[in-house]
Amino acid sequence: MLPFPARSLLVSCQAAATSPLHGPGPMTMMARAAEQAGAVAIRANGPADVAAIAGAVGVPVIGINKTGDRAGVYITPTLAAAAEVIRAGAALVALDGTTRPRPDGLTLAEQVSAIHDGYGVPVMADVDGYEAGLAAREAGADLVATTLSGYTGPGPVPAEPDVELVAKLAGALDCPVVAEGRYTTPELFRAALDAGAYAVVIGTAITNPGAITRRFLGALA
Numbered sequence: 001m002l003p004f005p006a007r008s009l010l011v012s013c014q015a016a017a018t019s020p021l022h023g024p025g026p027m028t029m030m031a032r033a034a035e036q037a038g039a040v041a042i043r044a045n046g047p048a049d050v051a052a053i054a055g056a057v058g059v060p061v062i063g064i065n066k067t068g069d070r071a072g073v074y075i076t077p078t079l080a081a082a083a084e085v086i087r088a089g090a091a092l093v094a095l096d097g098t099t100r101p102r103p104d105g106l107t108l109a110e111q112v113s114a115i116h117d118g119y120g121v122p123v124m125a126d127v128d129g130y131e132a133g134l135a136a137r138e139a140g141a142d143l144v145a146t147t148l149s150g151y152t153g154p155g156p157v158p159a160e161p162d163v164e165l166v167a168k169l170a171g172a173l174d175c176p177v178v179a180e181g182r183y184t185t186p187e188l189f190r191a192a193l194d195a196g197a198y199a200v201v202i203g204t205a206i207t208n209p210g211a212i213t214r215r216f217l218g219a220l221a
């Protein structure tokens with residue numbers, strides 16, 4: 001049973017170490033504001049933020065634990081990283097669901113089943129493409145998210161979200177597909193749901209005032 005309903009908006013509350021909003025205090029305020037406005041789950045990074053947010057909101061927290069280099073597997077890359085955010089209060093854990101080798105040597109299937117067996121929480125696999133999505137479900141993921149599409153190849157990150165991948169995965173998988181990554185407008189949020197997304201995670205467009213400010217100033221360039 002998933003801890004949030006279909007056709008819902010989930011808000012990612014994360015701030016880079018360079019941001020004045022970095023840390024559990026500001027991220028908890030962001031999460032409370034998102035919950036007050038109708039977000040039905042919060043995605044948060046690291047045990048400190050997960051613990052603070054889980055203690056302050058009534059909606060479930062999707063915990064991630066970014067570790068290591070962004071060029072490699074960095075979203076909850078190991079079982080130990082997953083355990084930290086689960087112990088901090090995550091109701092669900094999201095982790096790298098690509099086919100790349102993982103730093104602790106576990107396969108994705110081994111990591112997922114260790115989380116299921118050891119902690120009993122659902123797992124969301126952040127994938128970068130169709131084949132990875134199929135493989136992640138095969139490996140036991142309870143949800144598949146398009147989070148890493150556009151981020152694992154050699155080229156620049158596209159401006160638009162990968163709605164096509166959402167549609168392909170939703171048509172092929174027997175589990176919920178979550179749209180995540182570069183959903184910047186209400187129209188794109190709606191497009192993801194219409195393409196078959198169970199829910200949509202929105203981060204930057206809601207919780208990153210620095211990026212929003214830069215986006216407006218881009219109109220002057």
Ligand SMILES: CC(=O)N[C@H](C=O)[C@@H](O)[C@H](O)[C@H](O)COP(=O)(O)O
Nearest residue numbers: 012147151181182183202203204205
């Ligand atoms: C690729 C990667 O590391 N994505 C991260 C995953 O947790 C976050 O940095 C994103 O903000 C999140 O996925 C939400 O996406 P957007 O901020 O585009 O709405």
